[in-house]
Amino acid sequence: MDGILSLASANLLSPVVLFFALGIMAALARSDLTFPEAVAKGLALYLMLAIGFKGGVAVNEAGLSLQVISVALTGMAIGFVLPVIAYLALRRTSRLDSATAAAVAAHYGSISVVTFVAGTELLRLGGIAFDGHMVAVMALMETPAIMAGLWLASRDPSAKAQKASGDLLREVFLNGSVVLLMGAFAIGWITGEKGMTAIKPFIDDPFRGVLCLFMLDMGLIAGTRLRSATKLTWPLAAFAVYMPLIGATAGLAGGYAIGLPVGNLALLAILCASASYIAVPAAMRLALPQADPAVYLTLSLALTFPFNLTLGLPLYLWAAQSLTG
Amino acid sequence: MDLVRRKKLEITIEATIQRRVEDLLLQQGVKGHTVLSGLGGRGESGPWREDHLTRAEQxxxxxxxxxxxxxxxxxxxxxxxxxxxPGIVALSDVEVMRGDRF
Incomplete structure (x- = not known):
């Protein structure tokens, strides 16, 4: 318990979390601190490339185990189930319409890349090993929840769910972040240690600094959302905290059942607890135009992400450690 | 100067359906168009700001x-x-040079 408390306090006082807090405070105080769009996009592209590449190199070194299939199937199955739980919880506890509830549910079944990265940083801080193939698992877990969300919405005609179109399929499967993440993963896998040596000064050394800049930008966006969150009610705010706990529990149960080691188990729990804010929002605008983006973006980005980043990550890691002894 | 009367279309839409509207313009014989990115504004559902992370309200x-x-x-x-x-379209009469291009 002492170990996890010191890890939790080290996490709270890490540059990544503190830069995020700085961004939130700057936005709440209405500072004029902003990131030019091109810079912010560049940071996101760099992170996707670095995360994917490093994961691929790790798989090249360690080899691909059968575990990757079982963990990917488990993660994707949870990605289908979580939106159903989220949808039922929202319809029972809040006054959200069915389209918005289904869109929120899809966000909570999908994953957040940055939460995953923060999780890997916490594991490194605690000296806990994990496998590079978890990056591929993460990419595979992005889309099942979108399908589940659309299925939930299609059950109610008033939600006006759109039929799967070319635009939607392109958004879901060829979303820029997914393409870069998987592409960089494949390149890392093919080139291995040789490739890593060639681009290490770009991929590895500046990674944490760039992550801090990205977190600052995310803090600014989250703070701006919080400031204008007029549609936030107590049941919705509570959902943004208990839903990641339900997700983490599902991830821990599923990961424990297939015998994951502690590092991978914690990462699966983190993925299941996290909510998307890059791939899913654009897909939901296309597929569920009646759903209110102000609700799903505020919940996933301004509430659940900070909760996971500060309290959730050490909690999920502690639970994974307790389970695996 | 030879000016020709034409119609000007100004269509404000969500970025997610940009491709569909561009396809529509092409299919209906509009010979050219320009897309401008919005920075922020206010509408029926309240204020919005450009958000480069999610782009959901762009x-x-x-x-x-x-x-x-x-x-x-x-x-x-x-x-x-x-x-x-959601979307807004405004149509107005304009006079343009080189009318055969439109």
Missing amino acids: KVLIYAVTTDEAAAKVLAGLKELFATW
Whole structure:
């Protein structure tokens, strides 16, 4: 318990979390601190490339185990189930319409890349090993929840769910972040240690600094959302905290059942607890135009992400450690 | 100076359906258009700001000059799109040089 408390306090006082807090405070105080769009996009592209590449190199070194299939199937199955739980919880506890509830549910079944990265940083801080193939698992877990969300919405005609179109399929499967993440993963896998040596000064050394800049930008966006969150009610705010706990529990149960080691188990729990804010929002605008983006973006980005980043990550890691002894 | 009367279309839509509207313009014979990115604003559902992370609320303005016939066909297509997605279209009379290009 002492170990996890010191890890939790080290996490709270890490540059990544503190830069995020700085961004939130700057936005709440209405500072004029902003990131030019091109810079912010560049940071996101760099992170996707670095995360994917490093994961691929790790798989090249360690080899691909059968575990990757079982963990990917488990993660994707949870990605289908979580939106159903989220949808039922929202319809029972809040006054959200069915389209918005289904869109929120899809966000909570999908994953957040940055939460995953923060999780890997916490594991490194605690000296806990994990496998590079978890990056591929993460990419595979992005889309099942979108399908589940659309299925939930299609059950109610008033939600006006759109039929799967070319635009939607392109958004879901060829979303820029997914393409870069998987592409960089494949390149890392093919080139291995040789490739890593060639681009290490770009991929590895500046990674944490760039992550801090990205977190600052995310803090600014989250703070701006919080400031204008007029549609936030107590049941919705509570959902943004208990839903990641339900997700983490599902991830821990599923990961424990297939015998994951502690590092991978914690990462699966983190993925299941996290909510998307890059791939899913654009897909939901296309597929569920009646759903209110102000609700799903505020919940996933301004509430659940900070909760996971500060309290959730050490909690999920502690639970994974307790389970695996 | 030879000026020709044409119609100007100013279409404000969500970035997610930009491709659909561009396809519509092409199909209805609009020979050219320009897309501008929105920075922020206020509408029926409240204020919005450009958000480069999620882009879920991103708006774009599509600007085109065309003939009366093509403009009417585009309006009919937009009516169908606007039954599902939010959007604004403004049509105005303009005079342009080199009218054969529009």
